[in-house]
Amino acid sequence: MEQRRLGDKQSEWNGFGRVDFEVAGRPCWVVVPKVAAPGRPWIWRTEFFGHEPQADLALLSRGWHVVYLDTKNMYGAPKAIALMEKFYAHMTKERRLAKRVVLEGFSRGGLYAFNYAVAHPQQVAALYLDAPVLDIRSWPGKKPESKEWRECLAVYGLTEEMVAGFKGGPLDNVAGVAKARVPILSVCGGADKTVPLAENTAVLETRYRELGGLIEVIVKDGGDHHPHSLKDPAPIVNFLVKHAQF
Structure with missing residues (x-):
């Protein structure tokens, strides 16, 4: 039984109870098994809560909680990580969730997930x-003319001239993530034109394996950026249930 707190707002999400609240002035919520x-x-x-939720729903059915903190348009920058730290503290201390968490990064959400793991590898189960x-x-x-690029530069405190040397x-x-032995699963489209596999997950896979880390990559042959996830989330769920280190 989940303890209700002042300010909590109860609703339903896909047949499960959802509780909305705020941490550090940011909207957030937890879906309860x-x-x-x-x-x-x-x-x-x-990022992108509720999009292609089949793995989340399967984990809810197994008794996992599913959570979200609104840090939109912060691109995993240090300011976002600072908010995530406050949210993690609230969820583990006040709502009594496990001390380690699986971080689920869809698209730009990968920046948040991995950068949090860099900052706090011992808090990450997978x-x-x-x-x-x-x-x-x-x-x-x-896409240097895009709104997203201008937002990204601003939140990281970068100029165009600084980008080439950026190491953050x-x-x-x-x-550090490999040293902490954080298991990684990445699901990608083999023909992703928006976030190319060769520039992102393929580089991570090579470096992580060289460092002795556990990483599994599922490539959808011919797949573009969308749709995310897998129609049958079993490979995702099975990996997390087997390897996540709570």
């Missing part, structure tokens, strides 16, 4: 990355 699994495992969708952005030069950097992205900081 019918019966929590031992240890109270949880998965944190870092990473599930789905067509993830792992280098801002790949996306949104290849996931692919620059793989070693």
